[in-house]
């Protein structure tokens with residue numbers, strides 16, 4: 591396994607077969623070996639600086655029916671809510687005062703927010719917070735829609751591909767959704783010039799290590815600026831209620847691999863990782879992640895945006911969330927920074943010399 595990890599470190603990638611071997615065969619010592627390299631790599635690009643993104647979950651209405659997701663349309667137990675533009679702006683104001691310089695607007699696929707409404711929200715944030723990045727995470731849209739949001743001032747877009755294997759995708763989603771369209775959306779976002787975030791759930795139902803290897807190869811090909819992964823966590827009111835959760839070990843190992851594949855990528859230690867283990871986010875950072883995403887949503891709606899059971903931080907004010915994460919990061923030798931935390935291309939890559 592060490593040889594494969596060394597090769598991954600040297601070449602920023604492996605073949606599908608090699609990834610499968612690594613994912614099937616790694617043990618605790620291999621993890622430690624990988625993390626020493628992935629942590630060193632993150633240090634090289636980011637030092638001990640951790641970027642912060644303020645997450646605003648602005649609507650839990652969703653037209654889709656993904657089998658894993660707690661806010662799926664078919665879950666009639668969800669108490670649905672929508673935040674107004676004023677609500678969202680007041681989340682931003684609170685976040686700005688706390689030192690956040692990226693706002694992530696996430697929601698279900700809620701067509702109540704017409705393009706006109708979204709553009710109004712985006713451009714208002716853009717006008718008020720010129721030194722902040724605006725990230726959208728609102729699902730699949732057309733090229734033209736993505737373009738309009740970009741023109742209104744959005745900088746980044748998170749759209750996890752969920753699984754790169756289309757047959758596996760079809761096991762996680764109803765027929766009206768396809769892996770092909772999801773990937774097409776990601777390529778459109780890239781073409782428009784967004785900083786793009788892809789990613790997948792680890793340990794989702796029916797997932798094999800071959801699927802995970804395909805996820806890694808897809809990411810290698812797409813070259814996203816951001817990569818969000820977290821364990822699948824079951825939600826009691828979904829068709830996947832009875833499936834086991836993804837594991838901490840596999841999620842951390844994949845974070846390590848991703849860090850070596852795309853050394854300068856922005857990789858969050860996600861809330862799902864913090865949910866599966868009390869120190870999950872710290873372990874994520876120590877495996878090579880460099881971003882955290884505290885919640886900025888009003889406390890009154892926090893418990894209503896439940897993608898999975900036992901989600902953490904649903905009772906804390908934004909300031910508490912930020913302080914808690916700041917302390918957690920300090921205890922492991924890292925610090926949160928006040929910075930947009932944009933993706934930075936690698937300037938002095940090894941080809942630069944020859945290009946001159």
Ligand code: SAH
Nearest residue numbers: 658659697698699728729750822823897898
């Ligand atoms: N509607 C937006 C945002 C989705 S929620 C979109 O379509 O992109 C953000 C992410 O949460 C999803 O992409 C999915 O990977 C993750 N998620 C949803 N349900 C989950 C579950 N049960 N366990 C773990 N992660 C989940």
